[in-house]
Amino acid sequence: MSQTPLLPSRREFIKQGAAAAATFMIVPRFVLGGKGYTAPSDQLVIAGVGVGGKGESDLASFAKTGKVRIGYLCDVDDRRAAKSRQAFPQAKYYKDWRQLLDKESKNFDAVSVATPDHNHAAVTLAAMQLGKHVYVQKPLTHDLYEARALTEAAKRYPVVTQMGNQGASGDGVRQLQEWYDANLIGKVHTVYCWTDRPVWPQGIPWPTGATSVPPELDWDLWLGTAPFRPYVDKLVPFNWRGWWEYGTGALGDMGCHLLEAPFRVLGLQYASTVQASVGSVYVDEFKRGYFPESCPPSSHVTLTFPATKKNKQEVTVHWMDGGIQPERPEELGPNELFGDGGNGILFVGKKGKMMASTYAANPRLLPLSHNQEVKVKPTLARVPGGAEGHYAQWVEACIAGHGNHTVSAPFETAGPLTEALLMANLAIRGYDLRRPKTTGPGFDYPGRGIELVWDPQQLRVTNFEEVNRFVKRDYRPGWQ
Secondary structure, three states: OOOOOOOOOHHHHHHHHHHHHHOOOOOOOOHHHOOOOHHHOOOOEEEEEEEOHHHHHHHHHHHHHHEEEEEEEEEEHHHHHHHHHOOOOOOOOOOOOOHHHHHHHOOOOOOEEEHHHHHHHHHHHHHOOOOOOEEEEEOOOOOHHHHHHHHHHHHHHHOOOOOOOOOHHHHHHHHHHHHHOOOOOEEEEEEEOOOOOOOOOOOOOOOOOOOOOOOOOOHHHHHOOOOOOOOOOOOOOOOOHHHHHOOHHHHHHHHHHHHHHHHHHOOOOOOOEEEEEEEEOEEEOEEOOOOOOOOOOOEEEEEEEEEOOOOOEEEEEEEEEEEOOOOOOOOOOOOOOOOOOOOOOEEEEOOOOEEEEEHOOEEEEEOOOOHHOOOOOOOOOOOOHHHHHHHHHHHHHHHOOOOOOOOOOOOOHHHHHHHHHHHHHHHHHHHHOOOOOOOOOOOOOHEEEEEEEEEOOOOOOOOHHHHHHHOOOOOOOOOO
């Protein structure tokens, strides 16, 4: 792995931050205008990068607070941007986020990032270096290296950060934590998280055949940090999730929503080992496909976490996707819903079990009759609005200023969480690495018989060097 510094040098930091630092000295007009006075200039001005789909709904949620002005919109695809441009007609529109930051950085306070995964880190770090608060859709980054870089950046730059896993602000995860803290299930030794995703194609060959780029799409800007490839139909706006160069598969899409609760409840940080098995597809009646560029259609990953101050024993976390589910708990009746049917979280402790649905919603003790019998006094403050209050929480924190307001998913916690799911992806990708056999035809798959040992300080697997190529990718020239 390259030894490139995670962050710019001190000289670069001072140079990049000079203009941003000046903004911290401005006295808000409401201070001068007296109590009850709120000027338009005191609203949080947000620039949205990636404003279709989830980016569109994110901006709408910020605007609902009444304390935000959406001042700038940026998207590489005019089709995807159309609804946001209609909703915020006064917002100035850009296609290239680099031009937006270069030309307008003095005119906005915060950036919402909802691009495909492979461009998250580049946009986010550039905004932070300009002193801008950032809200970034999950997963925080595409690569492990990027996740650690943004975790460190959050400690260095005085900006408010939040990842878009809204379940972190929900009541459910706080209820789970209160039950655990009350010792209702004892120390936890095993956690299961599962999802019915993907709902996009995976485990397939790269499409063939030339296709013209739609006139509304700037394909080169969409690729951004990724290597150049000719445009293929149906990759945009959604199916990119199933390709390693752009997406992070089912883990990237749902991992933050499901693993967040175990991380918060048990105080998990960095895994020590990880291993995986993956499903494959048949290209014909007798032959399995081998498509290493594409995420597999299903996987089962096992991560081991060391003991923590909150849970003083090792924890094994199972991740399952593609419709794979753990064995139903014996405490659950045959007609009682497991998780939410397609997704769920199950904690197995020495004294009992508890489960929840996506976003840690609808938490339940097992057997379900315990939920009527057991009453635990709330000890944790709830976020106003619950999961939907995730957006307003970040807005309030930005207005209050760095360090003056709590947020549920700052990069200091979102970074290690993202690293965990990207470690799981590391094992999945390592599982499919193959070498020609030294004797005879065919291939060996050396990663399939190895439990990967992770060194969180060095950001590398210590017992299978070949997989470390996926820890940090090389950006395309011009996007470094």
